[in-house]
Structures are given as structure tokens and as C-alpha cells.
Amino acid sequence: MDAKERIETASNFLLQSPPGEINDVLNDVRNIISDDDSLQDGIQSTLREYNLEQFITVDVPGAQHQTLISRAAILSTEEGSKERFLDPRSKTSFLFDHLGLEASDPQPYEPDADSEAFRSALETATSAYLSSHFVEGVAAVFVTPDAPNKFTVQIVSNKYNPNNYWSGRWRSEYAVDLSDSTVVGKIMLNVHYYEQGNVQLNTTHNITIALPAAIVTSAPAAAASKILALIDFEETKYQTSLNDTYSEMGEKTFKALRRALPMTRQKLDWDKVLGYKIGAEISGSKGLSRRHEL
Known part of the structure; x- marks a missing residue:
């Protein structure tokens, strides 16, 4: 598998990251890629897609609340990993870094x-x-x-x-x-x-x-x-x-997956389980002794 294929595989893993665990997944795939620079360049678009789809939350600069990073909030795309998003509640726009997960450069926004x-x-x-x-x-x-x-x-x-x-x-x-x-x-x-x-x-x-x-x-x-x-x-x-x-x-469903009775069609007496085990071991030992005698 070449470097490009490894980056694509890492991207697929990241997109399937469970809630709150993307950093753990990212640390794991770093060990697979073994090249942080190539990994960072290759997964920028993946991290952006993940953030937008998962409604990642971010503190609004200059406000006391959080807002969402989503496609509905995009105002413009800047160079690099940053985009400008809107927080309608505070009537503020800000830059968001999809790699660092930080908001910056707040600007007033005039709604319709x-x-x-x-x-x-x-x-x-x-x-x-x-x-x-x-x-x-x-x-x-x-x-x-x-x-x-x-x-x-x-x-x-x-x-x-x-x-x-x-x-x-x-x-x-x-x-x-x-x-x-x-x-x-x-x-x-x-x-x-x-x-x-x-x-x-x-x-x-x-x-x-x-x-x-x-x-x-x-x-x-x-x-x-x-x-x-x-x-x-x-x-x-x-x-x-x-x-x-x-x-x-x-x-119902999980119970239906289990066998109602053992193959003997008789219920197991759990109070006698230890006795069954000891009896089996004794029987096994006798069998070994007979074979040894033969």
C-alpha cells in the first residue's frame, strides 16, 4: 500500500469516528502513516467534512455561548483550512480552523x-x-x-x-x-x-x-x-x-438467538455443575489409566 492509499484509508477511518473520539482515531492512524506532514495535508478535507456533518460546536469569540459548525453556517471559504462561519444569535461571523478547531477574527454581521x-x-x-x-x-x-x-x-x-x-x-x-x-x-x-x-x-x-x-x-x-x-x-x-x-x-430477539435447552433436551441443574465437572474429570482419568494399562 503506497502513501496515497494509506491516506485514503486513514480518511475513511476518521469519517467513521464515533462521537468525541476523532482525536483517538487520529492518533491511531498517525502510527499507520508515520508522516505527520503528509497526514495533515491529506486529511484537511476529511476533517472539514467530518466537522460539517457532525455539527461540531465552537465557542463564539466575544460571546458567552457556543454555535454550530455546519454547511448552513458557512459564509465564505478562506485560504488553507479556514472558513468563515455565521453565528446568527450574536450576529457575528468568525473564521474557523478545521484542524485546530478554533474560532478567530470575529466580525459584525447584518442579517436580512x-x-x-x-x-x-x-x-x-x-x-x-x-x-x-x-x-x-x-x-x-x-x-x-x-x-x-x-x-x-x-x-x-x-x-x-x-x-x-x-x-x-x-x-x-x-x-x-x-x-x-x-x-x-x-x-x-x-x-x-x-x-x-x-x-x-x-x-x-x-x-x-x-x-x-x-x-x-x-x-x-x-x-x-x-x-x-x-x-x-x-x-x-x-x-x-x-x-x-x-x-x-x-x-425477545436476543433470547431467540439462544438455545432454550441443551442438546440433551434436559435442563441443566446448576447446583450440580461442580459435581458434573468432577465426575467428568474422574471418568477421563480412568480412561487414561486403562489406555496406559493396554
């Missing part, structure tokens, strides 16, 4: 006046939703470029517990289209358990919500609150279905 009232109302409703369901979550609401009646709501919540060998990430994204009276979104869930093993859950659930005319024509604050209530209903329903699925797997 025709869209800001509804965008701000969606942001307020989303923040209230976060405080109820994702205590450590981060969200952002963006206006779709050149479409003042279209908005993107993005939510991410991370849970890292390396001491107990698990990590997880909940991401959800919704395109709110007032002109079409629809909300189209998806929930992306990643969970990794790795205590004495390696089990991952990667799933995506698509959602489409038709907005009644009464919501679309309401005042921004009322409409935004009702839209988030509909999102809350769909996400709660999906989480409940996941809980039911895994409960059924534990009670």
Missing part, C-alpha cells in the same frame, strides 16, 4: 431585515426546547440564502463518558419553509459502546410535517412556538419507538 423577525422567534422557541430536552445541547437557526421564507433549524447534543466506555451524539436538522407550509427534517443518532467490545448505533430518521395555514399566518412568536411543539412531538415519538425496539430486542 425581512427574515430576522421570524428567524429570531424560531431561535427563541428552539432555545426553550433545548432547555427542556437537551440541557447540554447547542442549536442555531439560519436563513436560507436568497430565500427569506426558508429557515434551517439545527440541534446537536453530545454525551461523552469515556470512564464508562460509551459516547453518543444526537443531531437533528429541519428545513422550515413558510412558502410551502412544510417542515422537512431528519434525526441522526450515533451511539458507541466499547467496554470489552465495539458496538455502534448509526441511524437516520426522516420527518415531514405539514404546517396548517393557521400556524403559517400567525405572528412570528406564536408560529415558531407551534412549529417547535410539532418537532417536539415527532422527536419524542421517535425516541419512544427506539426505547420500545431495544426493550423488545432484549426480551
Whole structure:
């Protein structure tokens, strides 16, 4: 395998990194490549793709909150590994380094006046939703470029517990289209358990919500609150279905994989297991003695 193939392999590993574990994966692939300069040059685009897809969070320069690194937040691409992103909440743009994961050079940003009232109302409703369901979550609401009646709501919540060998990430994204009276979104869930093993859950659930005319024509604050209530209903329903699925797997699916009875078709008396073992050893010893005599 040549250097280019090793870089491509390393990139594939990085894109599949579980939540909060990309640095661990990167340290492992460094041992495979054994050339930090080539590795850094070769994985810049991979790290960018990972950050954008995973809704990586970053502290906003000059603010007391975090925002998301995502495609909806991109304002412009700079030279090298940096891009300029938007934080609508603070009306600030900033440079983000995909390698160093740092934000810098904050600049004021003037939002579109025709869209800001509804965008701000969606942001307020989303923040209230976060405080109820994702205590450590981060969200952002963006206006779709050149479409003042279209908005993107993005939510991410991370849970890292390396001491107990698990990590997880909940991401959800919704395109709110007032002109079409629809909300189209998806929930992306990643969970990794790795205590004495390696089990991952990667799933995506698509959602489409038709907005009644009464919501679309309401005042921004009322409409935004009702839209988030509909999102809350769909996400709660999906989480409940996941809980039911895994409960059924534990009670039925996994039990069905196990043999109900031994091949003798008789239940094993666990109180006599030690006796069985001793008896087998004695029988084995007698067999050896007879063969020795022969």
C-alpha cells in the first residue's frame, strides 16, 4: 500500500469516528502513516467534512455561548483550512480552523431585515426546547440564502463518558419553509459502546410535517412556538419507538438467538455443575489409566 492509499484509508477511518473520539482515531492512524506532514495535508478535507456533518460546536469569540459548525453556517471559504462561519444569535461571523478547531477574527454581521423577525422567534422557541430536552445541547437557526421564507433549524447534543466506555451524539436538522407550509427534517443518532467490545448505533430518521395555514399566518412568536411543539412531538415519538425496539430486542430477539435447552433436551441443574465437572474429570482419568494399562 503506497502513501496515497494509506491516506485514503486513514480518511475513511476518521469519517467513521464515533462521537468525541476523532482525536483517538487520529492518533491511531498517525502510527499507520508515520508522516505527520503528509497526514495533515491529506486529511484537511476529511476533517472539514467530518466537522460539517457532525455539527461540531465552537465557542463564539466575544460571546458567552457556543454555535454550530455546519454547511448552513458557512459564509465564505478562506485560504488553507479556514472558513468563515455565521453565528446568527450574536450576529457575528468568525473564521474557523478545521484542524485546530478554533474560532478567530470575529466580525459584525447584518442579517436580512425581512427574515430576522421570524428567524429570531424560531431561535427563541428552539432555545426553550433545548432547555427542556437537551440541557447540554447547542442549536442555531439560519436563513436560507436568497430565500427569506426558508429557515434551517439545527440541534446537536453530545454525551461523552469515556470512564464508562460509551459516547453518543444526537443531531437533528429541519428545513422550515413558510412558502410551502412544510417542515422537512431528519434525526441522526450515533451511539458507541466499547467496554470489552465495539458496538455502534448509526441511524437516520426522516420527518415531514405539514404546517396548517393557521400556524403559517400567525405572528412570528406564536408560529415558531407551534412549529417547535410539532418537532417536539415527532422527536419524542421517535425516541419512544427506539426505547420500545431495544426493550423488545432484549426480551425477545436476543433470547431467540439462544438455545432454550441443551442438546440433551434436559435442563441443566446448576447446583450440580461442580459435581458434573468432577465426575467428568474422574471418568477421563480412568480412561487414561486403562489406555496406559493396554
